[in-house]
Amino acid sequence: MRLTLRVWRQRHTDADGTMSTYEVDGISPDMSFLEMLDTLNEDLILRGEDPVAFDHDCREGICGACSLVINGDAHGPERTTTCQLHMRSFKDGDTIDIEPWRAAAFPVVKDLVVDRSSFDRIIQAGGYISVPTGSAPEAHATPVPKPDADFAFEHAECIGCGACVAACPNGSAMLFTSAKVNHLNVLPQGAPERETRVLDMVGQMDAEGFGGCTLAGECATACPKGIPLPSIAAMNREWLRATRHSRRG
Amino acid sequence: MARIIWDSSVGKKTVMAVSGLVMLLYLVAHMLGNLKIFFGADEFNGYAHWLRTLGEPALHYEWALWGVRVGLLAAVVLHAVSAYQLSRRDIKARPSTYVHKRLRTSYATRTMRWGGVILGLFIVWHLLDLTTLTVNENAQPGHPYENVLATFGTWYGNAIYLVAVLALGFHIRHGFWSAAQTLGVGSATRDRALKAAATALALALTVGFASVPVAVMTGWVS
Numbered sequence: 088m089r090l091t092l093r094v095w096r097q098r099h100t101d102a103d104g105t106m107s108t109y110e111v112d113g114i115s116p117d118m119s120f121l122e123m124l125d126t127l128n129e130d131l132i133l134r135g136e137d138p139v140a141f142d143h144d145c146r147e148g149i150c151g152a153c154s155l156v157i158n159g160d161a162h163g164p165e166r167t168t169t170c171q172l173h174m175r176s177f178k179d180g181d182t183i184d185i186e187p188w189r190a191a192a193f194p195v196v197k198d199l200v201v202d203r204s205s206f207d208r209i210i211q212a213g214g215y216i217s218v219p220t221g222s223a224p225e226a227h228a229t230p231v232p233k234p235d236a237d238f239a240f241e242h243a244e245c246i247g248c249g250a251c252v253a254a255c256p257n258g259s260a261m262l263f264t265s266a267k268v269n270h271l272n273v274l275p276q277g278a279p280e281r282e283t284r285v286l287d288m289v290g291q292m293d294a295e296g297f298g299g300c301t302l303a304g305e306c307a308t309a310c311p312k313g314i315p316l317p318s319i320a321a322m323n324r325e326w327l328r329a330t331r332h333s334r335r336g
Numbered sequence: 337m338a339r340i341i342w343d344s345s346v347g348k349k350t351v352m353a354v355s356g357l358v359m360l361l362y363l364v365a366h367m368l369g370n371l372k373i374f375f376g377a378d379e380f381n382g383y384a385h386w387l388r389t390l391g392e393p394a395l396h397y398e399w400a401l402w403g404v405r406v407g408l409l410a411a412v413v414l415h416a417v418s419a420y421q422l423s424r425r426d427i428k429a430r431p432s433t434y435v436h437k438r439l440r441t442s443y444a445t446r447t448m449r450w451g452g453v454i455l456g457l458f459i460v461w462h463l464l465d466l467t468t469l470t471v472n473e474n475a476q477p478g479h480p481y482e483n484v485l486a487t488f489g490t491w492y493g494n495a496i497y498l499v500a501v502l503a504l505g506f507h508i509r510h511g512f513w514s515a516a517q518t519l520g521v522g523s524a525t526r527d528r529a530l531k532a533a534a535t536a537l538a539l540a541l542t543v544g545f546a547s548v549p550v551a552v553m554t555g556w557v558s
Contacts, residue, residue: 095435106435159438184436191429256441258429289346298429299345299422301448302514303441317517317524324520326346330337 088114088174091182092127094139100194100202106184116175120163121146121153123174124185140198146170148311151246154253155199156186161250161309168248168311188249190258192295205295206247209264212291216271217279235273242270244312251306251314257298262306264292265322266314272325282329289326345425346518348418353515355415360508360537362408367544373557377481384480416456423449444510451503458500465493488552497549505542509534 089112097104111127118126121143128138144152148171157163163172177183185199193201231239245266252260268285271277277284300319307316341347372383391400439446461471465487469475475483487493512534516522522530551557 093435156434156436159434159436186434186436189430189432189434191431256430257426259426286340289344293343293345296429298426299349300517301426301445302510302517303445305440308440315524317522317527320517320520320522323346323350323518326344327350327520330340330347333337333340 088116088177088179090114090123090177090180093182093184094127094199095186096139096198097187097195099197104195104198106186114174116173118174119146119170120155120157120172120174121170140196140200142200143170149246151248154188154201154203154249156188156253158184161188161253162248162311166311166313168246171311188253190249190252190255190297192258192260192297193249193252201249203247203249205297206249206260206263208295209260209288209291210247210267212287213267213271213284214280214287216277218276229275231274238273239270242266242273242314242318245270245310245314246312248311250309250311252297254305254309255298255300256303256305257301259300259306260292260295260297261300261319261322262310262314262316264288265318268322268325269318281325282333285322285325285329286333289322345422348422349518351414352418352422353518355411355418356511356515358411359408359415360512362404363504363541364537367541370548371544373481373484373548374551380481380484381479412456412459416452419449419452442510444506447503447506448510451507454503455500455507458496458503461496462500484548485552485558488549494549494553498546501542501545504545505538508541509538512537 089110092109092111093106094109095104096107109127109131111123111130114123114126121141124139124141131138142152142154144150146153148168151168153162153169155162155169157169157172162169164176165172187193187195187199188201188203190201192205193203196202242265245263247263249263251262252258255262268288271284272281302316302319304316307314307318341350369383369387372380388398388401464470465472466480466483469477469483472483472486474486488497513522513530516530516534548557
């Protein structure tokens, strides 16, 4: 396959970026999207040019490191992570636009790499769960109803890639934050900090400069792990409950 | 607690949702009241008079009406201020747009902000037209039926009104559903019903409100 790539190049956070055009040849349809970029970078290095910086780690769709907006879609045309996207999803001769996640809370570090530590700070704001360390607790001591366990697992699937923020017209992190809040708030292990968790995480989300939710639904469409849109309503319910039950003024 | 709500984006959306639902409730009553025009001048004018004597003798003349007006004004102001502040936050959160643009959100979703501005301007015109009668030529105080006919006897009266009513339909289509999500009512099993309810409400209000100018234009009401 022969492809034309238009890639966002930006030297550092404060520099102006532009779309640069590159031609790549000899791409196999069985290559992953990241392997295709590796091919481009090998060419660039041989030509003595600066290779394109992009994030990746496990390349198995589980770590959430890869973060590319491909032809306007976070993670590209398939509902999976960029690393699990293959070149068979494109046609020979295609022009492909590759851009970084765009959000005020995700500043570009270089080219296609963005700083997602705002997500880490939202997680940190959630604090701890009251689980005693030491010997393992008796397995039946804390029963969890099956629907609650399913709900928690559904939200625990979030890998924190940030596609929801990238896809949202408001750069909102509501889907991410709701996944993290719902995952722990539905379980008995997360119950003691139920109110402070949602209040603090939403507070941190606002402080990081993420936008608000206007229910456009783009986040849930982009999410490679299928975190559903109603998760946001579930978090709003938790937040409203916490404002009534909170012991803080 | 008021501080927590107003300072949080989720809380401010709650203010928007509640104030929006208050206005929606009023609009349903307003639309149903408007339909009285199909039963003639006497019934319509009688209804308008009853609105002023509502609550008597416990309340004084027009007290109930003024209570509703104050409540609605508070709802409009809270809705607009929170919308403005939330929109500014949203725009700031996405400073640079994608080079490869894709338009996928629905028309109703995309037009919430400007649609809201159009509705705000319409409310001002509507009050000047049929409450204070400032911009309504040939209007007489105390004759609401005749004043409605005077408004819809002009091409611009019809045009402004119909544009606003369409904007209202789109606004409610996305707004009602959004309010439900913000207030935490939404869930996977309920979302289909909520969307259907939003569409039904939007359609009922648009058709109900539009029926009056259409009836005047076609000569059904005269």
